[in-house]
Amino acid sequence: MPSNRQSAQRDTEFVEFVTAQRTALVRMARLLTAGDEPSAEDLVQTTLTRLYLHWPRVRRAGNPVGYARTSLTHAFVDEQRRAYKRREIPTDTLTEPATHDEDRDLAHAVLAALRTLAPRQRAVVVLRHFLDLDVAETARILGCTTGTVKSQNAKALDRLRTALEPGITLSTDKESA
Amino acid sequence: MNDLTALLERAAGPATAPVDAHADLTRGRRALSRTRRRRRALGLAGVATAGVVGLGATRLVDRGGDVTAESPASTTPTTETPWAPPGPDLTAGPYTFPPIPQGWEIQGHRAQVVTIAPVGFADQEPLSFPGKLVIGYDQNPPSGQRVEHDGRTFFVDTSGDTAKIAVQTRAGEPDGEVSIQYPTSTGWTVDDMVTFLAGVQVSPGAEPGLG
Numbered sequence: 001m002p003s004n005r006q007s008a009q010r011d012t013e014f015v016e017f018v019t020a021q022r023t024a025l026v027r028m029a030r031l032l033t034a035g036d037e038p039s040a041e042d043l044v045q046t047t048l049t050r051l052y053l054h055w056p057r058v059r060r061a062g063n064p065v066g067y068a069r070t071s072l073t074h075a076f077v078d079e080q081r082r083a084y085k086r087r088e089i090p091t092d093t094l095t096e097p098a099t100h101d102e103d104r105d106l107a108h109a110v111l112a113a114l115r116t117l118a119p120r121q122r123a124v125v126v127l128r129h130f131l132d133l134d135v136a137e138t139a140r141i142l143g144c145t146t147g148t149v150k151s152q153n154a155k156a157l158d159r160l161r162t163a164l165e166p167g168i169t170l171s172t173d174k175e176s177a
Numbered sequence: 178m179n180d181l182t183a184l185l186e187r188a189a190g191p192a193t194a195p196v197d198a199h200a201d202l203t204r205g206r207r208a209l210s211r212t213r214r215r216r217r218a219l220g221l222a223g224v225a226t227a228g229v230v231g232l233g234a235t236r237l238v239d240r241g242g243d244v245t246a247e248s249p250a251s252t253t254p255t256t257e258t259p260w261a262p263p264g265p266d267l268t269a270g271p272y273t274f275p276p277i278p279q280g281w282e283i284q285g286h287r288a289q290v291v292t293i294a295p296v297g298f299a300d301q302e303p304l305s306f307p308g309k310l311v312i313g314y315d316q317n318p319p320s321g322q323r324v325e326h327d328g329r330t331f332f333v334d335t336s337g338d339t340a341k342i343a344v345q346t347r348a349g350e351p352d353g354e355v356s357i358q359y360p361t362s363t364g365w366t367v368d369d370m371v372t373f374l375a376g377v378q379v380s381p382g383a384e385p386g387l388g
Contacts, residue, residue, distance in 0.1 A: 011202060018198035027189035035188070045204060052205025053212060077317050103187060110188035118385075120317055130185040143318040160181070172181040 010055045017064050018048060025072055031126045032076045035111035043079065047072040069131065070141045073123055077142075080119040106168070113163035121156035124149055128174055271382035272312055275373055278365075281310065288384035289314060307339070308360050314379055315386040316353040319343040326371045333367055342367070342374050350379040 025047060029040035050071050051058055058067050114122055120142065127138040128149070139146045153174065161170050266273050270286040277283070277293050284292040285303025292303040293310040300308065321334035321341065331344045343356035357374050359365060 011206075014205060015198045015202055018201045019196050022196045022198065022201070023192065023194045026194070027192070031185055031189050045201065048201045049204050049208045052202070053208055074320055078320065080317060106184070107188045107190075110184045114188070118316065125181075126185070129181045130189065132182070143320065157181075168179050168184070170179060170181055170184075 010052070013059065014052050014055055017051070017068075021065060021068060022048070025068060028069065028072060028126060028130065029076070031111075031114060031130055032073070032122060034114040034117075034122065035108075039079070043072055043075050046075045046079075050075070069127075073127065073141050076123065077119060109164060109168060113160045116159050116163045117156050120144075121152050121159070124152045125156045125160070128153055129172060266376070266378075271380035272314075273378040273380070274312060275376035277310065278363075284309070288382060289386040306358065310357065310359040312377055313356050313358070313386055314346070314351065314353055314383045315356070319345070319354050319356075324367065324371055327375050329375065331371050331374065333371070335361055335367065338362070340367075340370070342370055344374055346379050351381060351383050351385075353385050355379050 022044065025044045026040060029043040029047075030037070033039040033043065047068055051064070051068055054067075058064050061067060114125070117125065123142060124138060127133045127141060128135070133141070135146045135149050139149045142149065157170070157172065157175065164170055266275055267277065267283070268274075269283050269291045271288060272286065272291050274291070280296055281293050282296050284294045284298075284301065286292065287304070290304075290306075291312040292306065293312070294300070294308070298308065319332035321332035321343070324331045324333050329344050331342055334341045338361060339358050340361050341356060341358045343354045346353055346355050355374065355377050357370060357377070359370065
């Protein structure tokens with residue numbers, strides 16, 4: 001059994017991490033869920049609980065932010081799978097997403113465009129364009145090949161353009177990767 | 178022109194927000210306590226079930242199974258459903274698969290899934306999956322424990338009430354993952370289910386699930 005000192009160390013380090021990183025994880029989850037606030041919060045809570053459970057391993061790995069991002073992405077994918085398990089007939093009626101940006105229309109348009117993407121495509125967009133991860137790291141997190149990341153990225157950008165234009169013209173320096 | 182990264186930055190919401198780390202700490206502590214209690218309970222259960230291993234092993238030997246791969250639930254005869262005997266493959270929509278368990282039937286199929294349930298199962302809705310064996314096809318990255326079988330890597334997750342096993346489709350089949358999910362209460366072994374999934378073929382008419 002772990003000693004009280006070890007437990008206290010785990011708690012202290014975990015609280016420091018959450019204080020520093022929770023908001024960033026919520027933002028990432030908000031994009032993954034395309035603005036579904038309750039789902040985003042659930043994902044973050046799931047991620048942080050897993051992180052606490054595995055904190056000794058997380059500490060040894062020395063990259064808690066990377067661990068949390070990977071765990072959050074996996075939680076998102078897993079949740080999509082569970083949604084598939086209990087999926088009934090899909091509906092186009094979705095909860096109005098919450099945004100906190102001054103330009104709410106623009107934010108809503110982007111979140112609505114993200115909703116048109118398949119979960120894996122959305123994850124690629126978030127990892128590549130929001131977190132600025134390279135193709136190899138994105139592939140590692142998603143457990144797929146770099147070629148799949150590139151093709152999913154290209155398809156996602158096409159879909160985003162279709163959803164956003166002509167009102168919003170999209171540009172990126174990661175067009176083919 | 179709008180840079181995608183800048184758009185995502187806006188859509189992600191404010192970069193600063195109040196954080197209650199202690200709520201997360203409380204959830205983490207509770208989860209850790211549950212995990213430790215479960216481990217202790219499993220340790221005790223392991224001692225209790227040792228006495229019935231002989232019975233289970235006899236059945237497994239008859240089927241050529243692997244004792245080490247059997248899930249704990251399969252040692253409970255009251256919840257076990259016999260697996261299917263050898264026989265011709267079945268086809269439902271774009272999916273062809275080995276015989277299904279005795280006493281189970283195909284409830285329905287779509288381009289994304291085949292739903293299989295016990296005969297007379299109360300829930301007759303093919304798109305409702307709890308308590309059923311479901312064959313699905315999607316394009317999500319697989320996750321779970323890796324199991325090698327017949328030159329392919331299967332991803333096994335038996336952590337919850339519903340087990341899930343996924344494997345990449347074969348060359349020539351639609352690109353993605355084919356998977357099965359089933360209630361762990363059936364007691365079906367991972368070996369049996371991996372073998373079953375290995376026999377599932379996906380035709381071009383299959384469409385990836387939305388998940």
